Amino acid sequence: MSIMTYNGGSIVAMTGKNCVAIACDKRFGIQGTALADNFQRIFQVGPHMFVGLPGLGTDTQTVYQKIRFRQNLYELKENRKMSPKVLLSMISNMLYERRFGPYFVEPMVVGLDPETAQPIVGNMDLIGCVNIPSDFVVGGPSSDQLYGMCETLWEPNLEPDDLFETIAQALVNACERNAVSGWGAVVHIIEQDKVTVRHVKTRMD
């Protein structure tokens, strides 16, 4: 029994052409028993920035609150918005403070840089080792399946509509081959002038 897969819930994020996407399933359970189909693991933390927190459900919520607290202090003190890269550094620093008694989450940040509008996706492990690739990041119990899907479906410079189709197919098909993921999905597409949230129907078993 791994604490990281105790409650289930998988997240994937991808870059596109002047856009980014992040998607997540909605299942919350305790090992094999499904308890809810409306669990939130993706949170909006800026006009063009989202954070995804796959892992233990209670730590998802605690870490989100701690992120908001530190982000609010930063934005009041600095009088400017936080950029995705700064947010990644901040969360990384926060998690490393608990190096020997960690929160069981592997945070993921997606967004458009406030200055350059450059699409950014990044993630880290539960003690804050950061990774900022140019293509996609995955997390949660179906990350193996997501790697297989993303590695074949993703291509550079996807337009927002194509990016939605790619990320939705990657997530839904990956979750279908994982017992602790599924029960509905939600996809966020972040563009410079708008953010689109789409709820995707999936099989409910």
Added chain:
Amino acid sequence: MALVTKQILDTPIQHHFSPYSDNGGTTVAVAGPDYAIIASDTRLSAGYSIYTREQSKLFTLSETTVLGSSGCWCDILSLTRIIEARMQMYLHEHNKVMSTTSLAKMISIMMYGKRFFPYYTSTIIAGLDPEGKGCVYSYDPIGHTERANFRAGGSSGALLQALLDNQLGFKNQENVDKTPVSLEKAITVVKDAFTAAAERDIYTGDGVHLCAITKDGIKEFNFELRKD
């Protein structure tokens, strides 16, 4: 000094033997209306070392059946050797070559025969059934078997099965033609699958050995994969 020697002699020493090793490798098989294909990567490894970059994990059992297996390499060799012997016995007893379906059942029984000291393998067979249709059977280490239209097994099984569901089973796709894919298309999908697996799985890479089984016989192909 004598005291130290006595202490060592009095301490129980635990001896340990580990009969299994995981030598990695991935196999993928697809069954079509009149063909079957099966492919494996050609890397043989243990932990962080690579034993060889050119060891196919496919075994041609007959004109119509090919077996692919990954996991503990010594168990794969042992299993296939005994399967081949049992096929010879069948040939001499019944004066005909064993069909893919009969072989599928026999392998299951042989594997369950070692229920309490299993062959540590992820095995898939592909071939043509007695009606000439393509068929794929997959096994767990103790002989649980299932006929399927496509299957991925071995170290990248988890990465690739979801992909095959989507690309060959047309899962979660709307407004698409869901007729089974052609042999050429199936080979392309399998090739892409191995390329993806080689990106993320350290136990899969170097090359792909692929067998296409049709009524005209078995055609073999080789593709390169990344070698790091």
